[in-house]
Amino acid sequence: MEEVSHVLWAHRTMIKTSNEDTPFSLTYRMEAVIPAEIGMPTFRIAEVDVTKNDEALEINLELLEEKQEKVAIREVKSKIQMEKYYNTKVQNTSFNPGDLLYRSNEASHVEDNKKLGPKWEGPYEVTEALGKGSYKLRDRNGKELSRAWNVCNLKKCYIHKT
Structure with missing residues (x-):
């Protein structure tokens, strides 16, 4: 039971092949920081400038609609590609009266x-x-x-x- 939250976090922060983005960034409009990174000093955490970070978040919010449109287009392309793949394996069979x-x-x-x-x-x-x-x-x-x-x-x- 203790591992469920870690598994869910991993699922939310993993890039999906269908839209090439993470569910977390599509939902919360920003990239996630893994809980393990918060406890240990890494370059990503140590070099954070709060004012620049706030400016970057504002820019991300402005570009959000464009990002969501790109993701929707990629997802449709992925679905069409999967449909083509599976439809090539379908063998149409038909019978006529008297068969x-x-x-x-x-x-x-x-x-x-x-x-x-x-x-x-x-x-x-x-x-x-x-x-x-x-x-x-x-x-x-x-x-x-x-x-x-x-x-x-x-x-x-x-x-x-x-």
Whole structure:
């Protein structure tokens, strides 16, 4: 419990990669001095001129709005970069009416999924594409399934016709 305050302080004073600034400086408009620096004589503490420090704080307050705008721009750039990275790994899958599919046994809960049980069941035929990755299915006997199924619970079935 005693370490929580130190961990929180470290979190607040650590530069974040998304906006290249510390949460402390964005909140309190100035850089933080670590508690350990206050107790020991360092160049940063020893060479503080109070009048110059007050002037610097006033200048920082004047430039605060510009700094916040720059941080917001950097954060948006970072989010766009992350989105691009993750979207390159997405594989779009779509099915057409008449395609044969397997349905995930884990999603349908039809059979008790034991360790060595089947992972997929089917095949099922796509009757209708509802959009945004959802499909209506029917089994091989022609019976419509009661609900729509998402593409993440389906996979293509390849049946070789002779």
